[in-house]
Amino acid sequence: MAAVGLAVLHIISMATLKFAVLPGDGIGPEVMDAALGVLKAACKKHGDELDYTVAAVGGAGIDKFGKALPDCTLEACKKADAILFGSVGGPKWEKLPPAEQPERAALLPLRKAFKLFANIRPGLLYADIAGASPLKSERIPNGIDIVCIRELTGGIYFGEKKTWTQPDGEIAACDVMQYRTSEICRIAEVAAKTAMARGKKVCSIDKANVLETSVLWRKTVTEFFAKNYPEISLSHMYVDNAAMQLARDPNQFDVFFTENMFGDILSDEMAVICGSLGMLCSASIGDIKNSIGQKFGLYEPAGGSAPDIAGTNKANPCAQILSAALMLRHSFGRDETAREIEAAVRKTVCGGVRTADIAFGGESVGTLEMAKAVEANL
Ligand code: IPM
Ligand code: MN
Numbered sequence: 001m002a003a004v005g006l007a008v009l010h011i012i013s014m015a016t017l018k019f020a021v022l023p024g025d026g027i028g029p030e031v032m033d034a035a036l037g038v039l040k041a042a043c044k045k046h047g048d049e050l051d052y053t054v055a056a057v058g059g060a061g062i063d064k065f066g067k068a069l070p071d072c073t074l075e076a077c078k079k080a081d082a083i084l085f086g087s088v089g090g091p092k093w094e095k096l097p098p099a100e101q102p103e104r105a106a107l108l109p110l111r112k113a114f115k116l117f118a119n120i121r122p123g124l125l126y127a128d129i130a131g132a133s134p135l136k137s138e139r140i141p142n143g144i145d146i147v148c149i150r151e152l153t154g155g156i157y158f159g160e161k162k163t164w165t166q167p168d169g170e171i172a173a174c175d176v177m178q179y180r181t182s183e184i185c186r187i188a189e190v191a192a193k194t195a196m197a198r199g200k201k202v203c204s205i206d207k208a209n210v211l212e213t214s215v216l217w218r219k220t221v222t223e224f225f226a227k228n229y230p231e232i233s234l235s236h237m238y239v240d241n242a243a244m245q246l247a248r249d250p251n252q253f254d255v256f257f258t259e260n261m262f263g264d265i266l267s268d269e270m271a272v273i274c275g276s277l278g279m280l281c282s283a284s285i286g287d288i289k290n291s292i293g294q295k296f297g298l299y300e301p302a303g304g305s306a307p308d309i310a311g312t313n314k315a316n317p318c319a320q321i322l323s324a325a326l327m328l329r330h331s332f333g334r335d336e337t338a339r340e341i342e343a344a345v346r347k348t349v350c351g352g353v354r355t356a357d358i359a360f361g362g363e364s365v366g367t368l369e370m371a372k373a374v375e376a377n378l
Contacts (some may be wrong), residue, residue, distance in 0.1 A: 005203040008046070011046065011118050011276075012192045015314045016048050016049055016051070016332075017043060017048055017049065017050050017051060017052075017081070017328075017332050017334075018051045018052070018079075018080055018081045018291070019050075019051075019052050019080045019082040019083065019084055019331070020052065020053050020054075020055055020056045020073075020075075020076045020077045020079075020080040020083045020084070021036070021052045021054075021055070021084050022054075022055055022056075022057040022058075022073065022084070022085045022086060022282070023057075023060075023083060023085075023086040024057050024059070024060060024086040024087050024088040024102070024106075024305060025058045025059040025060055025083065025087065025088050025089060025090050025305045025307070025310075026056040026087060026088075026089070026090050026103060026306050026310040027086075027087065027302070027306045027307075027309060027310050027315035027367075028058075028086025028087045028088065028305055028347050029086065030310070030311065030313065030315060030317075030367050031086065031087075031301070031315050031316075031317040031319070031320040032084070032320060032369060033368075034087045034314055034317035034320065034321070034367050034368055034370070034371035035317055035320035035321045035323070035324050035371065036050070036052075036138055036324075037197055037371055037375060038048070038179065038317075038321050038324070038341060038371055038374050038375050038378070039321075039324045039328075039345075041375045041378055042328075042337050042340055042341050042344075042378050043328075043334070043337060045337075045340075045378065046334070046336070046337055048287065048332075048334065048337070050262060052080075052084070053079070053080065054223030055072065055076040055077070055260075055338075055346030056070060056073055056086070057069060057070075057073055057086075057088060057106050058087075058088025058089060058093075058102035058103070058106045058305075059089065059092055059093045059102045059133050059355065060088075060286075061102075061106065062093060062096075062100075062102065063273060066087070067105070067334070068100065068101070068102045068104075068106040069105060069106045069109050069110060074109075074110075075111065077110070077113075077114070077286040080290075081290035081291055081292060081294070081296065081331055081332070082135045082234070082290065082297050082298070082299065082330075082331035082332070083110070083114075083299065083301035083329050084300075084323065084326065084327055085110075085152065085298055085299060086276050086300070086301070086305075086320065087301060087303065087304055087305040087306075088093040088102040088103055088106050088107070088298065088305060088332060089101065089102040089103045089304060089305050090102070090305055090306075090307040090310075091307060092307075095142050097160065101363075102257065102348070105325075106110070108157070111152050111153055111284060111298075111299060112153060112158070114286060114288055114296055114298065115153060115285045115286040115287065115288055116152055116153065116284040116285060116296075116297065116298055117151060117152050117153040117154070117186060117187060117285075117286050117287075118149060118150075118151070118152060118182070118186075118190040118284065118285050118286065119150040119151075119152045119263065119282060119283070119284045120147065120148075120186055120190070120194065120282065120283045120284075120285070120326075121148045121149075121267050121270065121271070121280065121281075121282040121283075121302060122146075122147050122251075122280070122281065122282075122322075123144055123145070123146040123147065123148055123250065123270040123271070123273070123274045123280070124143075124144065124145055124239070124274065124279070124280075125140065125143040125144040125145075125273075125274040125275050126143050126346060126349060126350055127141070127142050127143035127245055127347065128141075128350040129143075129232055129275060129279075129295040129349060129350075129354075129358050130143050130144075130275075131275075131360055132275030132276050132279075132357075132358050132360070133273055133275045134272060134273065135247070135250070135273055136336075139248075140250065143248050144251060144252055144253070144273065144274050145251070145305060146251065146253045146254060146255070146256070146270070147194055147198070147254070147255045147256070148256055148257075148258075148263065148266060148267045148270050149187065149190055149191045149255065149256070149257035149258075149263070150257070150258060150259075150260065150262075150263025150264065150267055151179075151183065151184075151187045151257075151258070151259045151260045151263060151265075152260060152263075152284055153183075153260075153286075154178070154179055154183045154259070154260055155178070155179060155213070155259045155260035156175045156176070156260065156261050156307060157178055157260045157261065158260075159175060159178045159245035160174075160175075160176040161173075161174070161175050161176070162174060164250045166229075166245060166376075170220025174253070175237065177211070177259075177261075178213065179213045179217060180217060180253060181256075181346075182217065183222045184216070184220040184221060184224075185220060185224050186287070187257060188204070188220070188221050188224045188225065188257070189224075189228075190257070190285075191204070191255055191256075191257035192224075192225065192228065192229045192232055192283060195229075195232050195255040195313065196229070196232070197207065197355075198205075198254055198255060199254040199255075200231060201204035201232065201233045201235075201254040201255065202225070202232055202233070202234050202235070202254070202255050202256070202257065203219070203235045203236070203237055203242075203253055203254075203255070203256040203257075204216050204218065204235070204236050204237075204256070204257055204258070205236075205237050205239050205242045205256055205257070205258035205266065206220045206236065206237075206238065206258065206259070206262070207238055207239050207262070208236070208238070208240065209238060213259070214219060214259075217259065218236055218246065218324050220274065221234070221236070222234070222236075223318050224307050235323065237256075238267075238272070239258065239262045239266070242256070242258075242262075242266060243265070243266065243269060246266065246269050246273060247273065248271060249366075250270070250273055254367040266283075267302070269355075271302045271303075275315060276303075276317060276357040276358050277301070277304070277319065277357075278301075278303055278315065278316025278317075278319050278355060278357045279301065279303055279316065279319055279322070279349075279358065280299075280301065280302035280319050280322075281299070281301055281310050281322035281325070282299070282300055282301070282302050282326070283297055283299050283323070283324055283326040283327070283330050284297060285297040285298075285330055285331075286302075292332070292333070294330070294332060294333050295329065295330050295331055296331060297325050297326075297330050298321040299324065299327040299331075300323055301319030301320050301322075301323055303319055313366035313367045313368060314355065314356055314366060315355070315357075315367050316355040316357050316358065316361070316370065317370055317374075318345050318349065318355075318370070318374075319366050321341060321345055321371065321374060322342065322345060324341065325337075325338040325339075325341040325342050325345075326338065339377070340378055341374075342374075343377075344374045344377040344378045345374055347377045348370070348373045348377050350376045351377075353365055353369075353370060353373040354370075355367065355370050
């Protein structure tokens with residue numbers, strides 16, 4: 001290989017499922033390895049081969065190329081049909097200016113570049129490990145099964161930002177929150193489609209008692225559902241109340257959706273309520289079609305890079321494995337394989353094979369052992 005300083009390594013080159021693998025930092029690389037093993041085994045059963053390219057992102061990108069999202073990594077993603085993302089960040093890069101830090105400087109440009117406007121996060125907690133939730137078990141006797149959908153490329157995250165000095169010498173700053181109806185409709189559509197495959201129940205979350213964007217949001221959502229999905233039961237809730245209701249009785253929701261920043265906050269609240277971050281996956285998708293006519297998407301665990309346990313084979317690989325299942329479903333049209341992986345993870349965890357985060361002080365296994373057990377249950 002002639003290329004010098006090449007971030008991108010071609011690992012396997014055979015056929016069908018072509019994706020970029022961005023392991024990132026901390027536990028990212030080890031849970032990614034574990035997940036790729038499961039993914040490969042699951043796909044093989046259906047005659048699918050993996051063709052993936054590994055590239056540096058986050059702190060690893062900064063260390064190797066001086067940027068959290070190196071150009072060669074972005075190029076590798078552009079050539080792929082989907083991105084399987086690990087996790088980024090760690091103490092090593094915490095002193096960098098916020099805009100250069102691994103999380104922000106890797107994720108925001110990727111979302112923007114691929115117009116990934118919808119972040120889908122299943123909030124799933126098996127009844128068998130309901131004890132992992134900070135909620136009292138009597139509030140969630142059957143575990144939790146809800147879905148959070150967050151608008152991901154609009155609102156206050158991407159509106160105009162500035163800091164300036166007032167005439168009186170005081171410094172001021174602003175971030176503009178802006179939405180147009182088409183942005184609201186397309187995320188409403190993702191919520192509606194998700195709900196059609198579940199309980200046909202959607203809650204739209206806003207702050208229409210205060211914000212102009214929320215007034216437009218509520219009006220647009222109401223009209224959109226009345227016109228396109230009259231069979232779905234639609235409700236609206238203010239975001240402050242939603243934060244309370246999630247902690248009180250999460251299962252009153254089925255699918256809920258909201259704008260970017262409210263979704264950032266509520267999806268983390270949902271994650272903690274669902275017990276271990278090590279179990280939660282997410283999909284970020286848009287309208288861009290990949291080379292096989294499916295949706296291009298980025299798939300990542302909800303948890304962070306957990307630098308404290310990195311390299312110790314302790315991390316729970318399930319979130320990464322389940323993220324790979326979401327990739328199969330949304331970007332490769334392999335719903336059956338995705339279901340098999342999800343069933344295997346459930347069977348493994350409920351059967352008692354657990355990493356320390358969900359073992360409640362009982363016997364636990366390591367990252368690789370967990371992945372092997374899932375593979376055996378496929
Ligand atoms: C997330 C993260 C990001 C966000 C940060 C790292 C930019 O918190 O994916 O939820 O705020 O969207
Ligand atoms: Mn967040």
